[in-house]
Amino acid sequence: MKNxxxxxxxxxxxxxxxxxxxxxxxxxxVTGSFQFDGQYYMEDDKLGITDSTLDGKLFRxxxxxxxxxxxxxxxxxFRYEAYLPPIAGYNAKYEGHGIPYxxxxxxxxxxxxxxxxxxxxxxxxxxxxxYEEWTLGYDNSIRGARVKIQPYKGIALKGLIGTQRYxxxxxxxxxxxxxxxxxxxxxxxxxFNGMADAKTKIILGxxxxxxxxxxxxxxxxxxxxxxxxxxxxxxxxYAGRLQLIYGGFQFNGEYAYKINNPSAMNNxxxxxxESLLATLSYSRKxxxxxxxxxxxxxxxxxxxxxxxGEALDIxxxxxxxxxxxxxLATIYPYATQPNGEIGIQAKxxxxxxxxxxxxxxxxxxxxxxxxxxxxxxxxPVAEGIPVxxxxxxxxxxxxxxxxxxxxxxxFDVLLNKKFNSKFKMILSxxxxxxxxxxxxxxxxxxxxxxxxxxxxxxxKFTPTKSLRMEVQHLFTExxxxxxxxxxxxxxxxxKWFFTVFDEYNxxxxxxxxxxxxxxxxxxxxxxxxxxxxxxxxxxxxxxCVGGVCRAVPAANGVTLTxxxxx
Amino acid sequence: xKKLSLIVLVLLIGFSVYSQDDEKRGRRLPxxxxxxxxxxxxxxxxxxxxGKPIILSFWALWCKPCIKELNxxxxxxxxxxxxxxxxxxxxxxxxxxxxxxxxPFADGxxxxxxxxxxxxxxxKRAMNVNxxxxxxxxxxxxxVVWQHTSYSEGGELQIIENVRKIIAGQELDAH
Numbered sequence: 001m002k003n004x005x006x007x008x009x010x011x012x013x014x015x016x017x018x019x020x021x022x023x024x025x026x027x028x029x030v031t032g033s034f035q036f037d038g039q040y041y042m043e044d045d046k047l048g049i050t051d052s053t054l055d056g057k058l059f060r061x062x063x064x065x066x067x068x069x070x071x072x073x074x075x076x077x078f079r080y081e082a083y084l085p086p087i088a089g090y091n092a093k094y095e096g097h098g099i100p101y102x103x104x105x106x107x108x109x110x111x112x113x114x115x116x117x118x119x120x121x122x123x124x125x126x127x128x129x130x131y132e133e134w135t136l137g138y139d140n141s142i143r144g145a146r147v148k149i150q151p152y153k154g155i156a157l158k159g160l161i162g163t164q165r166y167x168x169x170x171x172x173x174x175x176x177x178x179x180x181x182x183x184x185x186x187x188x189x190x191x192f193n194g195m196a197d198a199k200t201k202i203i204l205g206x207x208x209x210x211x212x213x214x215x216x217x218x219x220x221x222x223x224x225x226x227x228x229x230x231x232x233x234x235x236x237x238y239a240g241r242l243q244l245i246y247g248g249f250q251f252n253g254e255y256a257y258k259i260n261n262p263s264a265m266n267n268x269x270x271x272x273x274e275s276l277l278a279t280l281s282y283s284r285k286x287x288x289x290x291x292x293x294x295x296x297x298x299x300x301x302x303x304x305x306x307x308x309g310e311a312l313d314i315x316x317x318x319x320x321x322x323x324x325x326x327x328l329a330t331i332y333p334y335a336t337q338p339n340g341e342i343g344i345q346a347k348x349x350x351x352x353x354x355x356x357x358x359x360x361x362x363x364x365x366x367x368x369x370x371x372x373x374x375x376x377x378x379x380p381v382a383e384g385i386p387v388x389x390x391x392x393x394x395x396x397x398x399x400x401x402x403x404x405x406x407x408x409x410x411f412d413v414l415l416n417k418k419f420n421s422k423f424k425m426i427l428s429x430x431x432x433x434x435x436x437x438x439x440x441x442x443x444x445x446x447x448x449x450x451x452x453x454x455x456x457x458x459x460k461f462t463p464t465k466s467l468r469m470e471v472q473h474l475f476t477e478x479x480x481x482x483x484x485x486x487x488x489x490x491x492x493x494x495k496w497f498f499t500v501f502d503e504y505n506x507x508x509x510x511x512x513x514x515x516x517x518x519x520x521x522x523x524x525x526x527x528x529x530x531x532x533x534x535x536x537x538x539x540x541x542x543x544c545v546g547g548v549c550r551a552v553p554a555a556n557g558v559t560l561t562x563x564x565x566x
Numbered sequence: 567x568k569k570l571s572l573i574v575l576v577l578l579i580g581f582s583v584y585s586q587d588d589e590k591r592g593r594r595l596p597x598x599x600x601x602x603x604x605x606x607x608x609x610x611x612x613x614x615x616x617g618k619p620i621i622l623s624f625w626a627l628w629c630k631p632c633i634k635e636l637n638x639x640x641x642x643x644x645x646x647x648x649x650x651x652x653x654x655x656x657x658x659x660x661x662x663x664x665x666x667x668x669x670p671f672a673d674g675x676x677x678x679x680x681x682x683x684x685x686x687x688x689x690k691r692a693m694n695v696n697x698x699x700x701x702x703x704x705x706x707x708x709x710v711v712w713q714h715t716s717y718s719e720g721g722e723l724q725i726i727e728n729v730r731k732i733i734a735g736q737e738l739d740a741h
Contacts, residue, residue, distance in 0.1 A: 068694065075596070075692075119691070156607065187607060250605065279666040281667070285673055288673040288675075325628060347671075348674070349670060349671050351675060365637070464721075466719035468719070491720075493718045494714060494721040497718060528713050563697060565695065
């Protein structure tokens with residue numbers, strides 16, 4: 001059954017191409033991409049990696065091939081994926097191969113219809129977002145149907161129904177929910193002629209999402225009493241958003257509400273959930289400022305209430321932290337706490353003008369960021385009932401109160417300066433306070449306070465030959481102690497990259513773990529094709545892209561990545 | 567399952583051979599709903615530059631080489647524009663974490679680019695972008711005629727060189 005639909009699509013495409021061969025060849029365009037990530041693992045006494053911890057799977061690979069056919073207003077495509085077996089750190093449930101994604105889409109004037117798999121986001125994603133991130137092994141695409149309509153200028157409506165991807169497990173009655181959703185957006189300045197030239201621009205939007213899951217009632221034993229909990233089959237969530245634009249000012253706010261949704265994620269409490277995300281920003285050439293605030297209260301929303309992993313998320317809760325790209329600054333990355341968090345972020349980008357005393361010939365770019373995130377306030381619902389007790393309303397929470405403990409705090413500053421046509425420099429300092437107990441589940445471990453200094457220097461020998469050097473140091477008294485890092489990269493643009501680097505955990509309180517995580521890599525790029533080969537040790541940690549993280553185990557071995565698109 | 571893999575393999579090979587021919591003619595951009603820097607609705611069909619070439623660069627706030635590339639081009643951009651009339655459109659693939667910080671970031675870095683927000687990766691997927699930075703060049707008629715992935719210091723020279731060739735009507739680098 002699960003292979004029937006792709007075969008049908010292929011068949012239909014062939015019939016279509018036979019009947020209208022001329023059109024298919026002349027007007028149709030085929031594009032695509034593929035990627036292969038292979039890793040060969042070696043034993044490493046220091047990291048405790050042996051043949052048995054590797055389960056004998058010394059060679060592993062992830063790969064995909066993506067094909068899109070476009071002909072006028074018609075588009076169709078599919079993605080083939082293979083994990084044979086999945087590389088270390090990816091969910092073992094990925095083992096296997098097949099076509100998890102295929103779609104056909106037709107645009108008729110202002111109506112667009114998609115059948116098969118699709119990715120969608122309502123507003124900021126607080127009630128619905130399906131997306132994929134290959135590097136993280138994340139894919140919660142919805143398989144079903146979606147319609148987008150623009151009935152009148154400035155009005156955009158969307159409706160969808162389907163089930164979400166769960167690794168390779170096909171949908172069967174009751175094994176996950178059916179997600180339905182509608183979204184409407186109104187761009188007032190487009191709708192009303194009188195507002196077309198107004199200086200203030202207003203966009204309003206609203207979404208409604210419902211998940212139907214055939215759930216069995218749950219029984220739990222507490223103090224020798226058997227309790228039977230009735231779980232809701234339909235869980236609805238809705239959200240409203242407002243965007244205002246006035247000159248260089250912008251406001252973007254969204255509030256979301258979810259009715260009670262007892263689940264494994266929230267320890268089966270019956271509290272309603274809510275979330276608020278708001279950003280105010282101002283910018284002009286040379287200066288950009290943004291201030292964001294966020295509150296999340298019991299907002300995990302999955303299409304299977306018993307799911308504890310990272311799969312089957314219906315919504316997306318973005319973290320309010322600065323994305324880090326220097327390796328030691330990624331050791332302690334924040335991940336959103338869906339059961340409750342309250343936080344702020346402030347970010348400033350400024351360029352000291354060219355030819356000024358401080359700016360120099362090319363100007364100097366500065367970035368500042370501050371983030372601070374706490375638990376929300378959680379008070380017992382009644383005396384004697386602990387917070388978050390199964391089967392209760394969980395807790396009472398004052399909307400504006402800041403709870404304990406602190407989850408994360410960071411302050412970053414980055415200076416980016418070009419001295420002349422040969423020499424460039426980036427200097428950065430990052431302070432992080434990281435609740436390793438909550439974020440990584442290291443129960444009882446103290447808060448990690450880390451200070452990180454980074455220098456990134458580039459020297460050009462010729463217009464296309466350059467040497468880049470990174471030196472980083474992380475100071476901390478907690479967790480694994482101090483780290484030092486150095487990197488050398490020789491580039492011949494635009495085709496060749498050669499890199500060697502070492503991360504040295506010399507401050508590890510465990511003397512046996514004062515290890516070098518060395519690595520050597522080279523890459524060759526030709527157009528859109530890239531071949532990269534690396535050898536070395538991989539540090540245990542969290543790999544994060546766009547706010548979602550994946551635990552990466554320590555490893556030692558050879559990695560080959562081949563990627564191309566056309 | 568084996569049969570399925572075989573079909574896929576044959577299709578992949580078939581399509582890639584077919585696309586070789588296709589690439590020479592160039593292809594149009596797909597029509598995808600995005601947002602402009604202000605967050606207002608924008609469709610990629612509206613992308614134009616009065617018959618002059620366009621550089622389309624996919625980037626994100628979390629992508630260091632992307633930002634290095636856009637900073638490097640920014641230092642030369644006035645000269646590039648005066649000489650060739652080229653326009654750079656920087657398509658951010660940042661998600662809701664950073665969507666509303668993209669414009670302040672671009673302005674704060676003194677960039678003169680047109681910014682588009684591809685908040686859920688729809689444009690990225692339609693353009694088969696696996697990794698960023700990924701840069702496309704469109705000729706004056708809006709056809710994709712060249713593309714490249716990754717960036718290292720000096721990589722921007724190849725981009726402007728190809729823009730010059732498009733204007734002069736010369737053959738482009740084989741990527």
